[in-house]
Amino acid sequence: MSDPYQRVPMPPSPPLRARDTARQLLLDESGETPDEQQLFMAAERVCARVCIGLARWFGPFGAAALMGRALARAQAEHPALLHASIVPDKSPCLEGLTTRVDPRHAGALSEGLIVLLATLTDLIGRLVGDDLAFSLLVQSAAADSTNTPSDAAAAGSNKPMDDQ
Numbered sequence: 001m002s003d004p005y006q007r008v009p010m011p012p013s014p015p016l017r018a019r020d021t022a023r024q025l026l027l028d029e030s031g032e033t034p035d036e037q038q039l040f041m042a043a044e045r046v047c048a049r050v051c052i053g054l055a056r057w058f059g060p061f062g063a064a065a066l067m068g069r070a071l072a073r074a075q076a077e078h079p080a081l082l083h084a085s086i087v088p089d090k091s092p093c094l095e096g097l098t099t100r101v102d103p104r105h106a107g108a109l110s111e112g113l114i115v116l117l118a119t120l121t122d123l124i125g126r127l128v129g130d131d132l133a134f135s136l137l138v139q140s141a142a143a144d145s146t147n148t149p150s151d152a153a154a155a156g157s158n159k160p161m162d163d164q
Contacts, residue, residue: 015122021134022117025141026110040106043113044097046141050117051092053140054124064088070120078112080105117141 027034030042054063068086071094075081084096097109117137125133 015118017130018118018121018125018134019114021121021137022114025117025138026114029141036107036110039110040113043110043117047094047113047116048092049143050120050137050140051094053136053143054120055091055093056140057136060091060093061088064093066120066123067093067116070116070123073119074112074116077115078108080108081112081116 025046026039026042029046030038034042051063051067054066057063058066064086065088071081071084071086075084084094086093087095097113121130121133121137124136127133128136
């Protein structure tokens, strides 16, 4: 009889479908034939929008927890991400990338961010299912980053309550 509380090891790498989706999001953001620096800048923009989008669904601390777990797993596979960190009460929650970017390492950082997004999709898929996870990632990556979750909450707090 197996122990129902036994830890199941997490797979070391996200599934190929998640990597392909993350890579496609970056190519959509950066254009058809980006150089490594353009791809990195696109990856950073997409990751920022994903942080903001996830905060709308899971709250800022839930989004930071998911991003933190995904980042830890991605850092194990891509040391180029070692200077990245998650800040739970900041939007976007991922920081520490542009301050240490060496143009020679932009490609490695881009690949690391692809793994980060793919791992994030895999983690969310374990919570809500793969189809919804892919949908959340794509919607968040495509969202307008000018409205942050705190802006939306502040705007909503000014609405009068309906009498019922």
